[in-house]
Amino acid sequence: MKFRIAGFALISIFLITSCIPAAYRHLSRETIPKTQRTEFPVIFPDTFTKAVYRTSLSFFGNSLSGISFIKKMPDSSYRVVFTNEMGIKFFDLAFCGKNFKVMYCMPKLNRKIVIKLLRNDLQMLFTDKFEGEKAEKYADSVYRFRYKSNKNYYHLIGDEHQPTKIIFARNAKVKVKTTILYHDNFPEMFIFEHQQMKISIKFQKMEL
């Protein structure tokens, strides 16, 4: 009986800790009470209206480069229009909360995997609430958000309001590392690096 209890406890500890990427396992953890619930931060400030970014996308050895226009629309949704340097459009994507719509995608690029990747990466920039989230504070600078199920986590490093790194992990494996650099509280650059696929997306703000 004792062995059963000990075994159960060991398995439980293993299951709990295995959901946490190794880098954070040593950190002490405190669950943020619901009354002080920290919301998943919106990377763009409330005052944001529009910005233009030099954009490069590297996808399994193929690359696309161009310019992205990000604009907050009157209905508070965000539009991301990515074109090449000569103005030909690759994508036009709309994000509104957790809703997402492909307004246009160049037929050659219209693949489920590409759309899913862009949706997942970019949505974290514009969404302030994820369904079923649970916030936990690990240390002064590390926040963890549980998303959808126990298997998906966002780890925020920096500040719960303005993270400089967001690590998306599933089943304890780091899937995407996002680095964000700010200038005057405005996101100047963000880079998405997929850890298990040769995919990276970089946005660098342009001064017009």
Place this chain on the structure above:
Amino acid sequence: MRNNKFLITICLLTIVSFCNAQPVGFKALQNASEVKASIEKTVSAVSSIESDFIQNQYMTALAEQMTMKGHFWFKKENKLRWQYTQPMQYQIIMNGSKMWMKDEQRVNEFNISSNRMFGEINDIMTSCLQGSIFKKTDKFKISFYENSKQFMVLLVPLKKDMKGFLKNIELYINKKDYSVEKLKMVEPSGDYTSIAFQNKKTNHEIPDSRFRPD
């Protein structure tokens, strides 16, 4: 009665489609083959072009316009260089089957065949500048229009690949010297990019090194 209604509908649809086909400010060219021959003859004598360009990109859904400026070089055969200087430093160089894209940090080299979209745009550009665009009847439905100052050549893609990202191309040609003054690429959504060429110089020596990244 039912037949009359049907005829009226057909007439209205024909009028509407005719109105849509006629670009605003231009009328259909009567002596198209004569003008085409003159353009081809003049343009075929051009061995090089250097000019400034202003690129305006308009996005209807966002109600936004972006302007970029730069310098442009062309040399026969198939050598093109777009050097963007505002608001960013960027080079697109096409030389035969090779293509380079250079930003502030790095140079990417491609075979034009591996980047079909840029390959198509390159092909259109060089064909316009070398006067062979009118022979591309397998790729485009070509119509000619004019106003008092310009000829306008409307190129409507016929191939499915190109139709996916391009509704049509409008080429604006100066009536006096038959040079391309403006090129407008219209997307299926109505968004468009126009490139206007200014301060043109033709047939002067441009070194081949200009068509390689700096």
